[in-house]
Amino acid sequence: MTQNVYDNEEFFEGYSRLGRSIDGLDGAPEWPSLRALLPPLNGAGVVDLGCGFGWFCRFARDAGAAHVTGYDVSEKMLARARETTRDEAVVYQRADLETLTLAPGSCDLVYSSLAFHYIENLEALFGGVRRALRPGGRFVFSVEHPTFTAPSAPGWVVDASGRKTWPLDDYLVEGPRVTDWLAKGVVKQHRTIGTYINMLIARDFAVSHVEEWGPSDAQIDAWPALAEERQRPTFLLVAARV
Amino acid sequence: MTQNVYDNEEFFEGYSRLGRSIDGLDGAPEWPSLRALLPPLNGAGVVDLGCGFGWFCRFARDAGAAHVTGYDVSEKMLARARETTRDEAVVYQRADLETLTLAPGSCDLVYSSLAFHYIENLEALFGGVRRALRPGGRFVFSVEHPTFTAPSAPGWVVDASGRKTWPLDDYLVEGPRVTDWLAKGVVKQHRTIGTYINMLIARDFAVSHVEEWGPSDAQIDAWPALAEERQRPTFLLVAARV
Numbered sequence: 001m002t003q004n005v006y007d008n009e010e011f012f013e014g015y016s017r018l019g020r021s022i023d024g025l026d027g028a029p030e031w032p033s034l035r036a037l038l039p040p041l042n043g044a045g046v047v048d049l050g051c052g053f054g055w056f057c058r059f060a061r062d063a064g065a066a067h068v069t070g071y072d073v074s075e076k077m078l079a080r081a082r083e084t085t086r087d088e089a090v091v092y093q094r095a096d097l098e099t100l101t102l103a104p105g106s107c108d109l110v111y112s113s114l115a116f117h118y119i120e121n122l123e124a125l126f127g128g129v130r131r132a133l134r135p136g137g138r139f140v141f142s143v144e145h146p147t148f149t150a151p152s153a154p155g156w157v158v159d160a161s162g163r164k165t166w167p168l169d170d171y172l173v174e175g176p177r178v179t180d181w182l183a184k185g186v187v188k189q190h191r192t193i194g195t196y197i198n199m200l201i202a203r204d205f206a207v208s209h210v211e212e213w214g215p216s217d218a219q220i221d222a223w224p225a226l227a228e229e230r231q232r233p234t235f236l237l238v239a240a241r242v
Numbered sequence: 243m244t245q246n247v248y249d250n251e252e253f254f255e256g257y258s259r260l261g262r263s264i265d266g267l268d269g270a271p272e273w274p275s276l277r278a279l280l281p282p283l284n285g286a287g288v289v290d291l292g293c294g295f296g297w298f299c300r301f302a303r304d305a306g307a308a309h310v311t312g313y314d315v316s317e318k319m320l321a322r323a324r325e326t327t328r329d330e331a332v333v334y335q336r337a338d339l340e341t342l343t344l345a346p347g348s349c350d351l352v353y354s355s356l357a358f359h360y361i362e363n364l365e366a367l368f369g370g371v372r373r374a375l376r377p378g379g380r381f382v383f384s385v386e387h388p389t390f391t392a393p394s395a396p397g398w399v400v401d402a403s404g405r406k407t408w409p410l411d412d413y414l415v416e417g418p419r420v421t422d423w424l425a426k427g428v429v430k431q432h433r434t435i436g437t438y439i440n441m442l443i444a445r446d447f448a449v450s451h452v453e454e455w456g457p458s459d460a461q462i463d464a465w466p467a468l469a470e471e472r473q474r475p476t477f478l479l480v481a482a483r484v
Contacts, residue, residue: 147389147410147413151407152405153405153407157399157401157407157409159399159409163394163395163409163411164411165393165395165399165409165410165411166409166410166411167399167401167405167407167408167409167410168389168407168408168409168410168474169405169406169407169408169473169474170472170473171389171454171472171473171474171475172454172456172471172472172473172475173472192454193435193436193452193454194452194453194454197439197449197452198451198452198453201449201450201451206448207439207443207449208443209440209443210435210436210439210440211436211440212413212414212434212435212436214414229414230412230413230414231410231411231412231413231414232410232411232413233413233414
């Protein structure tokens with residue numbers, strides 16, 4: 001079973017204070033880019049893997065989805081998602097994405113934001129997603145970028161001349177990374193971009209877009225701290241079709 | 243026109259002394275992985291963009307290709323390629339890859355090893371490759387990996403504890419990089435993996451493999467310096483089909 005760090009009190013409190021938790025999708029700077037990868041949702045069956053507070057599920061329903069199912073491992077997040085959703089066509093279910101079985105041919109879009117880097121057996125999950133999608137269906141997801149997850153000691157380094165760099169190492173050493181983000185001992189799975197893409201191709205997905213996300217000039221003007229994303233991206237966005 | 247650094251005396255001498263220049267394909271550690279991406283060559287029309295000394299052209303012909311054309315901007319490399327090839331089905335032509343026009347529907351494989359990161363207008367070249375390929379044709383190439391080309395000051399950094407890292411910055415700042423590799427002022431074009439992949443997808447290629455190349459354990463045993471490739475890859479290998 002995946003480590004359920006979101007139900008850790010300290011992590012949950014920290015996570016709840018992030019911009020993306022308070023302001024929802026608009027609090028996530030990569031959201032406009034991810035949204036641009038979505039198909040028309042009118043009448044669609046939608047699944048969100050790692051739905052958290054349900055922001056995307058509600059967005060999909062507002063955009064015309066016929067039914068939306070959000071899966072998450074965190075009881076606390078699902079409880080808040082249910083509290084803030086009044087719509088019978090949006091269903092939240094507790095699930096471990098390592099072992100989740102989706103009904104074959106049941107949906108038109110499988111979406112996931114920043115969840116897959118917690119999953120160890122991603123091959124099985126991708127296989128299940130492939131089977132769950134109807135012909136013409138789409139798979140759109142974001143994960144932490146491998147340059148962000150790779151280092152043995154992540155964190156910006158400032159050299160004597162004031163130059164700020166990201167100390168890359170272990171890039172091709174795939175597997176678990178233990179970091180202290182919001183709580184101690186959070187385990188993430190580091191994978192290269194090639195691994196994500198080949199995992200899709202091997203399951204007969206057609207890769208349609210790969211984006212190593214960076215902020216626009218307007219976003220940097222509004223939120224100067226985002227500038228460092230251009231030095232080393234945090235997010236990888238991928239779209240594929242069946 | 244692309245900078246023709248290979249005809250610079252100093253660069254040419256340095257390049258000629260590299261393992262991959264002396265031992266050919268077997269002197270390039272990524273070659274077995276690149277070769278694994280090739281289609282059967284029997285009877286195929288093959289083009290090599292940036293053919294250098296002609297090692298791949300001769301390999302393709304030995305593997306059964308019906309005709310092979312190698313293009314390169316360097317007179318010196320083409321001269322040596324012609325000297326070492328006795329085969330009328332292998333033709334070498336001088337060409338600037340920025341402006342090369344390939345005959346539409348003329349070949350089954352377009353191959354290129356470590357040439358595209360010198361090309362500014364890669365969109366036009368990829369468009370020409372797409373048109374040159376017959377139905378079912380393949381496009382297989384390697385470029386320098388973006389984590390390798392990105393930094394404003396490339397070079398391993400060893401910290402006080404002896405940890406060796408690669409100082410990543412400017413990853414999302416695409417464009418020229420001037421380095422002193424074999425000669426001063428060599429200009430390379432830095433692009434992200436996403437940019438290469440989306441450039442293929444936009445021209446209706448189906449991406450079939452993306453590999454951020456690293457050495458095998460056996461290769462590291464035989465050539466211990468290769469171990470650092472696992473910290474930060476130097477090569478990106480891509481295969482696509484029409």
